[in-house]
Amino acid sequence: MDLFSGLIHGFSVALTPMNLLFGFLGAVIGTIVGILPGLGPLGAMALLLSLTYGFDPTAGMILFAGIYFGAMYGGSTTSILLNIPGEAASVITVIEGYQMARRGRAGAALAVAAVGSFVAGTISLIGLSFLAPTLAMAALKFGPAEYLAVALVGLVIMSRLTGGNLLKSLLMIALGLALGTVGMETVAGYMRYTFHQPLLAQGIDFLPVAMGLFGISEVLVTAEQTMGKVQLQKVRFRELWPTFVEWKRSFWPMIRGSFIGFFVGLIPGPSPVISTMVSYSVERKLDKHGEFGKGAIEGVAGPEAANNASVGAAYVPLMALGIPFTPAMAVVMAVLLIHGINPGPLLMTEKPDLFWGVIASMYIGNFMLLVFNLPLVGVFANIIRTPLYLLMPIVLVLCLVGVYSVNNSMLDIWLMIGFGLLGYLLRRLKYDLAPLVLALVLGPMMERSFREAMMISRGDLSVFLNRPISGTILAVGAIVLVAPVLIAWIKPLFKRKPAAAA
Amino acid sequence: MKTGSIVFAGLMLAVGLVYGTMALNMPRGSLAYPGPGLFPMAIGVFLVATALGCLLQEILPRRRSKDPEAASLAKQDTPAPEARDVTKTVQLTALMIAYIFLLKPLGFPLAICAFLVLAIRIFGYRKWLPTLAMAAVIAVISYVSFVVWLKVALPLGILEEVLG
Numbered sequence: 001m002d003l004f005s006g007l008i009h010g011f012s013v014a015l016t017p018m019n020l021l022f023g024f025l026g027a028v029i030g031t032i033v034g035i036l037p038g039l040g041p042l043g044a045m046a047l048l049l050s051l052t053y054g055f056d057p058t059a060g061m062i063l064f065a066g067i068y069f070g071a072m073y074g075g076s077t078t079s080i081l082l083n084i085p086g087e088a089a090s091v092i093t094v095i096e097g098y099q100m101a102r103r104g105r106a107g108a109a110l111a112v113a114a115v116g117s118f119v120a121g122t123i124s125l126i127g128l129s130f131l132a133p134t135l136a137m138a139a140l141k142f143g144p145a146e147y148l149a150v151a152l153v154g155l156v157i158m159s160r161l162t163g164g165n166l167l168k169s170l171l172m173i174a175l176g177l178a179l180g181t182v183g184m185e186t187v188a189g190y191m192r193y194t195f196h197q198p199l200l201a202q203g204i205d206f207l208p209v210a211m212g213l214f215g216i217s218e219v220l221v222t223a224e225q226t227m228g229k230v231q232l233q234k235v236r237f238r239e240l241w242p243t244f245v246e247w248k249r250s251f252w253p254m255i256r257g258s259f260i261g262f263f264v265g266l267i268p269g270p271s272p273v274i275s276t277m278v279s280y281s282v283e284r285k286l287d288k289h290g291e292f293g294k295g296a297i298e299g300v301a302g303p304e305a306a307n308n309a310s311v312g313a314a315y316v317p318l319m320a321l322g323i324p325f326t327p328a329m330a331v332v333m334a335v336l337l338i339h340g341i342n343p344g345p346l347l348m349t350e351k352p353d354l355f356w357g358v359i360a361s362m363y364i365g366n367f368m369l370l371v372f373n374l375p376l377v378g379v380f381a382n383i384i385r386t387p388l389y390l391l392m393p394i395v396l397v398l399c400l401v402g403v404y405s406v407n408n409s410m411l412d413i414w415l416m417i418g419f420g421l422l423g424y425l426l427r428r429l430k431y432d433l434a435p436l437v438l439a440l441v442l443g444p445m446m447e448r449s450f451r452e453a454m455m456i457s458r459g460d461l462s463v464f465l466n467r468p469i470s471g472t473i474l475a476v477g478a479i480v481l482v483a484p485v486l487i488a489w490i491k492p493l494f495k496r497k498p499a500a501a502a
Numbered sequence: 503m504k505t506g507s508i509v510f511a512g513l514m515l516a517v518g519l520v521y522g523t524m525a526l527n528m529p530r531g532s533l534a535y536p537g538p539g540l541f542p543m544a545i546g547v548f549l550v551a552t553a554l555g556c557l558l559q560e561i562l563p564r565r566r567s568k569d570p571e572a573a574s575l576a577k578q579d580t581p582a583p584e585a586r587d588v589t590k591t592v593q594l595t596a597l598m599i600a601y602i603f604l605l606k607p608l609g610f611p612l613a614i615c616a617f618l619v620l621a622i623r624i625f626g627y628r629k630w631l632p633t634l635a636m637a638a639v640i641a642v643i644s645y646v647s648f649v650v651w652l653k654v655a656l657p658l659g660i661l662e663e664v665l666g
Contacts, residue, residue: 054652167559171514171552177545178521190538193524216598223590223625389625390636393618396594397644400601401614405654410602417598424591429507447541459534 003129006348010356014364019062019357022055023365026063030070031373033087035078035383038222039395040087041071045331046210047395050402052335058354060335062361065315068328069121069362072272072308073369076113077381080106080300084384089272089307092280096292096299103295108242112250112297113304114373120258120305121366124312127262128319129359132348135320139345142321144452145463149470151442151449153477154268154317154325155435160480161269162432169435172426176439177446179204186444187451199411206334208403208416209440213433214327215399216420219392221427240374242297250301253283257305264306265313268325270434275310276303312362318343319355323442327434330441338406508560514553522546593624609659610649615641 013019033044045064052060075090080097093113100109142150159169182193183203194200242250257279264275279302284292292299315332317325322344324330336343341351348355373380403416423433457463465471525546531537597620604613618637627633648654 051652165556165559167552167555171511171549171556174518174545174549174552175514178517178542178549181542181545185538188529188538190528192528192538192542193521220591220594223594224587387627389622389627392625393621394640396598396621397614397618397640400598400617401610401644401648401654401656404656405648405652408655410605413602417595417602421595425506425510429510450541451536454533454536459532461533 003133006133006352006356007129007360009352010358010360011364013058013353013357014062014361018056019059019361020364022059022063023066023361024368026066027070027365027369027372028066029063030067030072031074031369031380032070032383033067034071034074034076034090035086035380036386036391037078037084037086037384038218038225038388039391040218041068042328042331043214043218043395044071045328046214047398047402049207049210049331049334049338050406053338053406057336057339057341058357060339061332061354061358062365064332064335065358065362066365068311068332069308069365070369072304072311073114073117073373074380075307076117076300076304077110077377078384080109080113081381082384086384088270089276089310090304091273092276092303093300095280096296099293099295100297100300101295105246105295105297107240108246108297109295109300110377111240111242111374112246112254112301114370114377116250116254116257116301116305117308118366118370119254120261120307120309121312121369122363123255123258124262124265124309125359125362125366127309128312128315128362131316132319132355132359135316136345136348139321142345142469143467144449144456145467145470146473147321147323148446148449148453149464149473149477150317150321150323151446153473153480154323155439155442156477156481158268158325158438159435160484161267161274162434164430164432168431172431172433172435173439176436176441177443179209180440180443181447186448197411199409203444204415204440205407205412206330206337206441207406208412209419209437210331210334211399211403212416212419212421213423213437214331215395216416217423217427219395219399220420220424222388222392240377246297249289249297253279253298253302254305256282257302258309260302261306261309262313265310266316268317268438271310271314271326272307275306279303279306308366315359315362319347319359320345322347323445324438327437330437333441504560508557511553511557511560515550515557518546518549518553522550590624594621597621597624605659606657607659609661610656611641611645611661612659614644 014023029044029048030041033039033041044067048063048067052063055063071087072089075086076093076097078084078086079090079093080101083094083098085091085094097109097113100106139146155173159166159173162169180203182200184190184194184201185192191201257275260279260282261275264278265271267274280299283296283298283302287296287298289296314326314329317323318329318333322333322342324333333343341347341354399416400413403412404410406412426433426436453463464474522543523546525539525542528539528542529537530539530543597617601613601617604616608616615637618640619633622633622636649656649658
């Protein structure tokens, strides 16, 4: 199926009433969690993961795509109106967005953020529509060596990009890989680390881990914070329209933000957050008005476009290779795994309804978000008034019931609480959760690929370096791991030279 | 927070050692036909190495602090450690564990209702009547959506005869 017939087929799937409803629901839920601080798209998806068990997998994927995109729209609302970022990818928007609001241009900032999100979303979806099938076709030639290389290098790049301490990120990867080996091993049926618990034979299920790390621990961290009363600024509908000059100044930042977001989004790591930072610093460098820090509209348009574009890009490795590069994509992949679908390069040909239906639904969802986010922004902003004492217990109830509902297993509740406490502890000790989750998800696949590659090559380790694709990927990984150390080493040498000459 | 980091890294080191030792007892196979123990062994080494690295990083004094000016600057940059109140975390965890134990004997509707009443109070809302009302409403909604609509086999406990 080529691109256009694929997309047309996708729209015929996405436009069925049921799938439209799920897209709409996802967009609404996404906008709401985007606005609510303390509950991001990841937490919401983890909470709803157990519910998708009851739906068709396509509907579940459409729901989650709506949530992810919706959260990027919603996150900007409170950043601009209240100086409170609704989620991590909107932290940068606070800088210029809130300053604009203080100058009475909140409406314009919101409108530019929404339109920028729409433009970027569309550009990144076009990128996804082209890139995912192409990459999937190329990936059909991938053997186990290539899969191992992609997963390994993905983890390395991620540990470099999460910004925290490298050793801590590597420790999280090691812990994730170790947890991934619990259960019956697939080749010989050998029991590993099950401690004679028959329930652990299937391995540690992703659902209680995700709900614990992203649901429970979030509630525990939020419980310790005290939030003051929020003062909401009123935005009148006619104030929403930016002036011609504001449009003109936002146009190029939106386009640049879209491309920055898309390319950053392809890299493993917390791409929505990083893309906003890159876009902000680019716009700041190109600034001609000297307004940065005082409410420059470019600083809203660029980053808000970038975070949406990165969402579309994050789907590329998942849809084409079946490899998630962000924790959010790991949760999205779990929707497929719950239904026994193994995503990979064959997804497009074997499940065209799902592949194209989900991509097409993103175009529709993106449009829906623009249409109801602009006029209803004032209504949505009120959601932040939801008291925490009501919201947080509800989140806990959803966790406690949801985690039980899939396997009817008490062990899953225990696991979820255990991982909730672990997640709480790790957050307090400034460890990043993303490498842990990704290593847990990718670990079993890496082991299988390693063992297959070894069997094919009859124990020759050089197979990973000799095959051109896996060799190149591994080389990139080695450079990423070593380069910062080398640069830090060489830099002082260069700095000292001119001083010595003088 | 420093003690916490040291304890955690030490704990991870212990986990790594136990994990690695257990991997040694698994069939390793050969490189041409790797057994179930080979990959865990590699992970065990990686885990011990990174945990040891984190531990040393916490214990050894930072290089920066040699420079007194930089050290004083760094001190200014890092905000004073907030006096965090862990009471709520402990209370909420205890509450969740209590819920697990009460789920079977008490049944889901009553257990979740009791859970909600206490959870709402832990989050700082103190008026009894609205708390009871909110808890009851959420409990009914979750009962209808999960048990009636999604047909999750949650234990009904002492309400078995009334609802079942």
